[in-house]
Amino acid sequence: MFDLHDGAQPDERFHLQTGRPLIKAHFDVWLLRRTSWACLTNPDGSEGRFVSWWLVGHLQWYHGTVKCDGTRTRMAWSGQLGEPRTMEQRDYVMTTTPAELWAFRWRLNGPGEPVWDNMGGS
Numbered sequence: 855m856f857d858l859h860d861g862a863q864p865d866e867r868f869h870l871q872t873g874r875p876l877i878k879a880h881f882d883v884w885l886l887r888r889t890s891w892a893c894l895t896n897p898d899g900s901e902g903r904f905v906s907w908w909l910v911g912h913l914q915w916y917h918g919t920v921k922c923d924g925t926r927t928r929m930a931w932s933g934q935l936g937e938p939r940t941m942e943q944r945d946y947v948m949t950t951t952p953a954e955l956w957a958f959r960w961r962l963n964g965p966g967e968p969v970w971d972n973m974g975g976s
Contacts, residue, residue, distance in 0.1 A: 914960075
């Protein structure tokens with residue numbers, strides 16, 4: 855048995871995607887960083903989108919239709935959401951929870967490296 859919603863809030867929405875999210879375009883110009891992501895799939899199978907922005911290294915905002923949930927993906931792989939996944943079964947847990955798809959934040963630490971398991975923080 856495998857349950858993507860184990861321990862989740864009632865309004866959270868998850869689905870599996872085959873293949874890791876990839877950086878479609880990334881640029882750092884003076885005080886602005888923009889990262890757009892590719893290889894994202896909406897629950898209906900259509901192509902998803904997600905873009906993360908940083909301004910002055912502290913103001914972060916992001917928006918899109920689907921985002922990878924790095925924490926829940928690692929939970930699935932390790933067996934915390936059911937049986938552990940083999941390398942061949944290692945799909946990625948994606949979220950379409952509204953609060954995860956549009957946000958503005960002020961962060962003390964600036965952006966890190968853009969990676970699949972921290973798409974919004976890139």
